[in-house]
Amino acid sequence: MLAEIGLISTLFAFIAALYAIVASVYGERFAHSHALVTSGRNAVYLNFVLMTVATLSLQIALMTQQYQISYVWSVSSPSMPDFFRFTALWGSQAGSILFWSFLMSAFTAGATFLNWKSQRRLMPYAIAYMMAVVAFFIGVTLFIENPFDRWWILPTGDVVASAFIPAGAVAPSAAQLAQTANGLNPLLRHFGMAIHPPMLYLGFVGFVIPFAFAMAALASGDLSTNWIKVSRRWALIAWVFLSLGLILGGRWAYDVLGWGGYWGWDPVENAAFLPWLIGTAYLHSVMIQEKRGMLKTWNMFLVIGTFSAVIFATFATRSGLVDSVHSFARSEIGFPMFAFWFILTLVSVWLIVWRSSRGELKDDHQLKSLFSREALFVLNNFVFIALFVAIFWGSFGAPIISELFMNTSITLGADYFLQVTPPLFILLFILMGIAPVSAWGAASLARMGRAVLIPLALTAASIGLFVVGGVTEIGALFGYGIVLFAGWVAVVETVRGIRARQHVHRENPLTSVIALYTRNPRRYGGYFIHLGITIIGLGVIGSTVFQQETQQTLAVGESLSLGIYEMRYDGFLANQIAEDGRVMDIAELTLFRDGVEVAHLRPRRDFFPEATDMNSMTIAGAHSTVENDFYVILVNWEQISASSATFKVYINPLINLVWWGGLILIIGTMLAGYPRETMPVRVREKLHAVPQGA
Amino acid sequence: MRHLMKSFQVLIALIVVVLIAQTVVAQDGTTGAVTDDMVNAIAAKLYCPVCENITLDTCGTAACADWRYEVRLQLEQGMTEEQIIEDFVRRFGDRVVGTPLDPALRALSLVTPWLIIAGVLIVTAYVITRRNAATAAQAAAPETGSTGNRYQDMFEQDISGS
Numbered sequence: 001m002l003a004e005i006g007l008i009s010t011l012f013a014f015i016a017a018l019y020a021i022v023a024s025v026y027g028e029r030f031a032h033s034h035a036l037v038t039s040g041r042n043a044v045y046l047n048f049v050l051m052t053v054a055t056l057s058l059q060i061a062l063m064t065q066q067y068q069i070s071y072v073w074s075v076s077s078p079s080m081p082d083f084f085r086f087t088a089l090w091g092s093q094a095g096s097i098l099f100w101s102f103l104m105s106a107f108t109a110g111a112t113f114l115n116w117k118s119q120r121r122l123m124p125y126a127i128a129y130m131m132a133v134v135a136f137f138i139g140v141t142l143f144i145e146n147p148f149d150r151w152w153i154l155p156t157g158d159v160v161a162s163a164f165i166p167a168g169a170v171a172p173s174a175a176q177l178a179q180t181a182n183g184l185n186p187l188l189r190h191f192g193m194a195i196h197p198p199m200l201y202l203g204f205v206g207f208v209i210p211f212a213f214a215m216a217a218l219a220s221g222d223l224s225t226n227w228i229k230v231s232r233r234w235a236l237i238a239w240v241f242l243s244l245g246l247i248l249g250g251r252w253a254y255d256v257l258g259w260g261g262y263w264g265w266d267p268v269e270n271a272a273f274l275p276w277l278i279g280t281a282y283l284h285s286v287m288i289q290e291k292r293g294m295l296k297t298w299n300m301f302l303v304i305g306t307f308s309a310v311i312f313a314t315f316a317t318r319s320g321l322v323d324s325v326h327s328f329a330r331s332e333i334g335f336p337m338f339a340f341w342f343i344l345t346l347v348s349v350w351l352i353v354w355r356s357s358r359g360e361l362k363d364d365h366q367l368k369s370l371f372s373r374e375a376l377f378v379l380n381n382f383v384f385i386a387l388f389v390a391i392f393w394g395s396f397g398a399p400i401i402s403e404l405f406m407n408t409s410i411t412l413g414a415d416y417f418l419q420v421t422p423p424l425f426i427l428l429f430i431l432m433g434i435a436p437v438s439a440w441g442a443a444s445l446a447r448m449g450r451a452v453l454i455p456l457a458l459t460a461a462s463i464g465l466f467v468v469g470g471v472t473e474i475g476a477l478f479g480y481g482i483v484l485f486a487g488w489v490a491v492v493e494t495v496r497g498i499r500a501r502q503h504v505h506r507e508n509p510l511t512s513v514i515a516l517y518t519r520n521p522r523r524y525g526g527y528f529i530h531l532g533i534t535i536i537g538l539g540v541i542g543s544t545v546f547q548q549e550t551q552q553t554l555a556v557g558e559s560l561s562l563g564i565y566e567m568r569y570d571g572f573l574a575n576q577i578a579e580d581g582r583v584m585d586i587a588e589l590t591l592f593r594d595g596v597e598v599a600h601l602r603p604r605r606d607f608f609p610e611a612t613d614m615n616s617m618t619i620a621g622a623h624s625t626v627e628n629d630f631y632v633i634l635v636n637w638e639q640i641s642a643s644s645a646t647f648k649v650y651i652n653p654l655i656n657l658v659w660w661g662g663l664i665l666i667i668g669t670m671l672a673g674y675p676r677e678t679m680p681v682r683v684r685e686k687l688h689a690v691p692q693g694a
Numbered sequence: 695m696r697h698l699m700k701s702f703q704v705l706i707a708l709i710v711v712v713l714i715a716q717t718v719v720a721q722d723g724t725t726g727a728v729t730d731d732m733v734n735a736i737a738a739k740l741y742c743p744v745c746e747n748i749t750l751d752t753c754g755t756a757a758c759a760d761w762r763y764e765v766r767l768q769l770e771q772g773m774t775e776e777q778i779i780e781d782f783v784r785r786f787g788d789r790v791v792g793t794p795l796d797p798a799l800r801a802l803s804l805v806t807p808w809l810i811i812a813g814v815l816i817v818t819a820y821v822i823t824r825r826n827a828a829t830a831a832q833a834a835a836p837e838t839g840s841t842g843n844r845y846q847d848m849f850e851q852d853i854s855g856s
Contacts, residue, residue: 259752266747366826378822385814390807398803408787408796411741412803413749415792420807551730618754646730 006057007148013050016043017135021128028124037124048109055102067177070161071147077183079581087194091184094147101137104205111209125216183610186617192252200245204310206238211307218351240669247662258618258633260650265417270395271316275309281384288374293364304348311341376435383428390420432486455488476545487534490527525672532665535657542654553646563651566592572642583607587634599623603634628653728769743786
């Protein structure tokens with residue numbers, strides 16, 4: 001029954017999406033009928049309701065173990081806990097596409113509801129674009145990756161998955177299906193995987209909204225800043241989710257993939273990073289259009305670029321375009337997705353060229369000084385694009401071109417990325433330091449020099465502390481210096497703002513801080529984000545340059561030493577059965593620091609007897625401190641007695657800064673996106689009365 | 695002088711004995727000096743020839759365990775890191791290294807992104823300069839037939855169908 005409800009709801013949602021496109025465009029462009037456009041809007045809401053029903057159907061089927069549905073059979077099993085049964089919704093291709101469609105539908109309904117009155121001219125076209133994306137993904141769900149297919153036994157004895165009952169077929173018995181159910185891919189049975197994919201999807205679908213409004217502006221001819229006002233906040237929401245998705249993905253890799261790192265420059269990781277890079281460039285350059293009426297065409301290209309990168313990332317993950325640790329999501333949807341991406345990008349670029357050729361995207365001002373804020377933002381955008389090019393080339397360009405034209409297959413790994421990207425990241429951090437102290441319009445080098453004196457002095461003092469602390473590697477000190485400079489600029493500028501308020505209004509520090517963030521959330525939220533990026537940068541440098549590792553085989557009672565730690569192998573627990581049916585082999589270790597016992601670690605190898613492929617997982621043992629992580633992986637052990645075992649051990653200095661920096665980045669984004677309009681009128685009026693320079 | 699020559703001959707003989715002994719021990723595989731860390735240092739620079747973008751030191755498959763053992767044997771035979779990597783590339787192709795060793799592929803990999811970036815920079819600079827020049831020229835001498843109002847011009851353009 002749930003399969004039928006899900007399938008019918010999805011089918012009607014598809015029809016509603018197509019109707020919304022036709023009604024909106026025809027009603028606005030040709031029939032000039034408000035009723036028709038309104039009916040298109042209502043179809044958007046109906047689509048959301050139907051997609052909610054469809055998604056809930058599959059979710060309930062998973063929770064109630066309806067194994068006749070082939071998707072439920074392939075991603076869950078009777079021994080799985082409810083938590084993973086819940087997350088199995090996005091545990092494989094068909095479910096994740098349905099979930100993607102549902103989220104996109106929800107975002108579309110939200111964007112329509114919030115902007116219907118204020119953006120009357122843009123809405124019909126924005127709805128058409130948003131619904132085109134929704135319709136495409138629902139179409140994929142219905143015609144290629146249907147999660148509501150059920151198992152049937154044909155008269156010939158063959159078992160097939162089909163949405164409808166084949167002639168003469170009967171359903172297999174529930175008991176038989178439960179017995180043979182696959183269970184979720186072991187790599188996905190991790191808390192990080194419960195949140196990482198939804199966050200990435202929210203980031204991806206969120207970027208469709210700015211794209212739709214940009215295209216609506218081009219289609220309708222309303223090329224004022226209206227589309228930017230609407231889309232900026234959606235872009236910020238998408239950006240924060242995408243950032244969170246990337247950070248959680250890194251944490252998942254660190255905990256589950258068992259190689260002691262969090263970013264492997266894997267093509268699919270990189271594919272998710274690409275929209276983040278262009279999206280970040282857009283969030284910076286959109287400020288120039290708002291403040292100075294510049295970069296109108298460029299911003300359009302960035303919005304299209306971000307959307308294209310989103311679709312490309314989805315395509316790359318699911319098409320098997322290149323080898324990746326994410327290959328579990330491969331399927332046959334590669335070509336339709338590529339065609340969809342290509343057509344939509346082509347139409348979008350044509351719209352830009354058309355409007356631009358009519359002179360409708362002319363900038364209001366020119367770049368006057370190389371040191372003006374807008375010039376530095378342009379440079380910042382260029383560096384983001386350069387990073388995009390370098391990472392895209394390494395992940396997809398070179399492997400594909402070498403295979404197509406040079407008859408050989410190459411994989412560009414960390415080696416390539418660590419040669420090509422560092423100069424660009426250095427430039428980016430330098431710009432992150434100097435752009436906030438530059439002025440709009442015209443600015444001089446002398447003025448900028450004066451503004452960075454204090455941050456530079458603080459950076460020099462910090463580097464001095466690093467040297468005193470024992471860091472002597474020149475490259476690392478240089479890296480720390482560049483990163484810290486950007487961070488100190490953010491701190492000093494914030495402190496300047498607080499002191500200015502205190503001076504003018506005689507406020508206490510706390511009131512000044514609150515007023516600063518509520519009065520100019522974008523600016524000071526932005527500094528907070530820069531601070532988060534700085535902390536991530538420190539963590540990346542520390543954990544990359546100063547990582548120590550060793551691999552040794554120990555007999556029970558023996559120890560190994562690495563850095564300040566000593567690790568003793570105490571014993572082995574073999575074949576421990578967990579509640580979800582996994583078989584665990586656990587090594588028991590004691591960790592000492594300077595001779596003092598600090599932790600008991602239990603690295604283990606999990607084996608999933610019911611899983612058909614990728615049936616084992618390495619779970620590291622880790623002891624985390626502010627200073628570093630002691631991270632140990634069970635590599636191998638003597639099979640019968642476990643009297644000896646081999647361990648791979650890492651010390652990852654400052655690695656926790658990566659996660660903490662991520663948290664600060666999220667808080668900063670929430671501050672930057674805080675809507676001033678929601679403040680009480682009395683407060684807003686009071687704040688407006690404060691002079692701008694304060 | 696004869697004494698010096700004799701000492702020199704003894705020294706040469708000693709060196710030859712040590713070298714032969716080392717070779718024999720290495721061929722016998724009984725040096726025991728190759729550690730897991732030495733193997734992993736090389737394996738970390740090699741990608742699994744059959745898996746998905748995973749370095750040989752972290753890959754958990756039996757095939758990769760065999761290849762790591764092979765690296766160990768090659769180290770025991772006295773092969774250098776470069777020789778071992780070259781041997782893997784010869785057998786499995788340039789996909790087993792993070793950056794290809796083949797000069798043409800290496801150049802393609804490392805130089806192309808910078809060429810593209812330079813191209814983007816040149817095009818961007820050209821577009822900005824051209825736009826600035828056009829805006830300056832427009833400001834100096836308004837276009838013939840223009841009403842002076844950009845939006846009105848566009849409206850005129852629309853209704854004239856051009």
